[in-house]
Amino acid sequence: MQFSLYDEGVTLDCVLERPSDLPEKQPLAVILHGFTGNKDERHLLAICQTLRDCGFATLRFDLYGHGKSGGTFRDHTISKWVSNAVAVIDYASGLDFVSELWLGGHSQGGLTAMLAGVERRERLAGLLLFSPACMIPEGARRGSLLGGVFDPKHIPDVICLGPERILDGNYLRSAQKIDIEAAIRDFDGPVLLIHATDDATVPIHWGEQTAAHYQNCTFVRIEDDTHCYDRHLDRVTDALRAYVQKPRHPDAP
Ligand code: FER
Numbered sequence: 001m002q003f004s005l006y007d008e009g010v011t012l013d014c015v016l017e018r019p020s021d022l023p024e025k026q027p028l029a030v031i032l033h034g035f036t037g038n039k040d041e042r043h044l045l046a047i048c049q050t051l052r053d054c055g056f057a058t059l060r061f062d063l064y065g066h067g068k069s070g071g072t073f074r075d076h077t078i079s080k081w082v083s084n085a086v087a088v089i090d091y092a093s094g095l096d097f098v099s100e101l102w103l104g105g106h107s108q109g110g111l112t113a114m115l116a117g118v119e120r121r122e123r124l125a126g127l128l129l130f131s132p133a134c135m136i137p138e139g140a141r142r143g144s145l146l147g148g149v150f151d152p153k154h155i156p157d158v159i160c161l162g163p164e165r166i167l168d169g170n171y172l173r174s175a176q177k178i179d180i181e182a183a184i185r186d187f188d189g190p191v192l193l194i195h196a197t198d199d200a201t202v203p204i205h206w207g208e209q210t211a212a213h214y215q216n217c218t219f220v221r222i223e224d225d226t227h228c229y230d231r232h233l234d235r236v237t238d239a240l241r242a243y244v245q246k247p248r249h250p251d252a253p
Contacts, residue, residue, distance in 0.1 A: 005061070007087035008080075013068035014061035014088070015039060018097070019052040025099035028057040029128065030088050032081070032109030035146075036165065038067030043106060043229050043236070047130065050237040054244045056102070059092055063109070074158070074166050077174040078112060078136065085116035093123045104128030107202060107227065111136060114183045114210075126190035126248075128240065131199055131227055134206040140175035146201075152176065184213045191217040192243045194236055196225035218243055 005012045019026065029051050033044055039060040048058040062069035063084050065076030085103065093101055102125050105113035110132025117127050139145040143152035148161045155169040191214045195207030204221065211219035220239040225232045 005087060005091055007064075007084050010064060010070035010084075012061050012063070012070075012084055012088065013039070014059060016057065016059045017048065017052060018057040019055050022097075023055070025097055026055055026057050027100045027102060027125065028059060028092055028095065028098045029102040029104055030085070030092055031058060031060045031128075032063060032085060032103075032105030032112050033060070033066065034105075034107030034109050034133070036066070036073075037106070037109070038062050040067070041106075041228070043130070043233055046233050046237050047104070047106075047128075047240060050240050051244065054241055056244065057097070059088065061088060063112070073164070074168050075170070076167075077171050078108065078115070078178060079174045081108070081112040082115045082119065085112050086119050089116065089120045089123055093120075100125040102126050102128055104130065105132070106130040107133045108136065110134075111178075111180070114180070114187070115178065117189075118183050118186045121187060121189070124189060127187065127192070128243075129191060129193045129207075129210075130236070131195050131202050131207060132193065132210060133202050134180060134210045135202060136175050137178040137180050140172050140178075145172070145175075181213075184210060188215050190248060192220070192240070193217055194220045194222060194239055196222040196227070196229060196232075196236075198225060199227045201227040 001016045039062050051058050064080040065071040065073040103113045110129040143150050146161045155172050157169050159167050193211045195204045211217045222235050229236045
C-alpha cells in the first residue's frame with residue numbers, strides 16, 4: 001500500500017507491505033534509506049523482503065528532500081530526518097495489526113534510527129542498523145564530511161559535496177549537535193548492527209565501536225563487501241533472517 005504521511009507539513013511518500021500469509025497481529029519494521037538514497041534502493045528492497053519472509057510487515061518511505069517526499073535535498077538535515085522517523089513510528093504504532101515495532105536504517109538512515117529510537121524508546125522492540133553513518137557528528141565537528149572540507153567554527157552557507165550534493169550549512173550545524181554517545185547509552189533494547197569490511201564511505205571500525213557500546217547488540221561483520229552490499233547482499237539478508245528468527249527470550253516458556 002502506497003500512501004502519504006505528513007510531518008511538519010511536508011509529504012512523506014510511504015510504502016507499507018504485509019507478509020502474504022496474514023496472521024492477526026504481526027511485527028512491523030520501519031526501514032530508513034541513506035544520504036542521497038530512496039526507499040526503493042536494491043539493498044532496502046532486499047532487507048524488507050527478507051523481513052516479510054520472516055513474518056514482518058515493512059514500512060519504507062522517502063525521507064525529507066529525497067525520493068518522492070517533500071522538501072529539497074539542499075534543505076535536509078538529520079534532525080528533520082529524526083522528526084520524519086518519529087512521525088512514521090507514531091503512525092505505525094497506532095495500526096491495529098502491529099504486535100511490536102522495530103526501527104531500522106542504512107547509513108545516514110541508520111544514524112537517524114539510532115537517534116529516533118531513543119526518542120521513541122517505549123514504542124520500539126529493537127533496532128536494525130545497516131552500516132550506520134556514526135562518524136557524521138564527529139566529521140561535522142572536525143570540518144570534514146564525504147571529502148568536503150570546511151571550517152567547523154565558521155559554517156559556510158552551503159557546502160558542495162559533489163555535483164548534485166549541495167547542502168545548506170544547517171545540515172552541518174544540526175549534525176554538530178548530535179549526541180551519539182547518549183543515543184547509544186540510552187537505548188537498552190536489542191540492536192542488530194551489520195557492517196561490511198570494505199565500506200569506503202563508513203569505515204567498519206565505526207560499526208564495531210558503536211556495537212561495542214550498546215548494552216545489547218549483535219554485531220555481524222560482512223567480509224569483502226561495500227557500503228551498499230554490492231557483492232554479498234545475500235549474506236546481509238541471511239544475517240538479518242537469523243537474527244529476527246532467533247528467540248529473543250531463550251528462557252521464556
Ligand atoms: C559522510 C559520510 C556518510 C556524510 C554522509 C554519509 C554528509 C552518509 C552516507 C549514506 O547515508 O549512505 O561524511 O556526509
